[in-house]
Amino acid sequence: MRRALFGALAGTCATMAMTAAMRRLHRALPADQRYPLPPREITSRTLPAPDARSATTAAILAHFGFGALAGAVYGCLPRPRPAGFVYGPAVWAVSYLGWVPAGRILAPADDHPGRRNALMLLVHVVWGTVLSVALDELNKAAEGGFGPGRSLDAEPQEAKDG
Structure with a gap:
């Protein structure tokens, strides 16, 4: 349970960094490619909102919720986990080439402009990189950064003694 919780916390931190990067890079796209980014597109199609402010709030909550969920999955993966810079693009591929178009929510990524795909990748x-670093920091805090403890990835003492 703690692995999932730490992964979700790390995923939330990583989503903040990702959001900051998305906002800045979106402004650098050509004008005709500055249509809403996928978090807004997905929530607009799946969670209809009565007004623009509610739609923005729904997009932010859904984006951070998904980041936390994908982080929780990462936290539960057995060690050695894939590198974060590999896991992040894998989440992109599974989402934007997989379940999102399969659910008829958005067209697959390869139907979108290359610069938008480059931004999203x-x-x-x-x-993924921030997720991995944040999870490592949480595990180090559990090992004693805030006092006595042990790593989430360490084997229970009885398993070592047995």
């Missing part, structure tokens, strides 16, 4: 590298 890059921010998923950011997300």
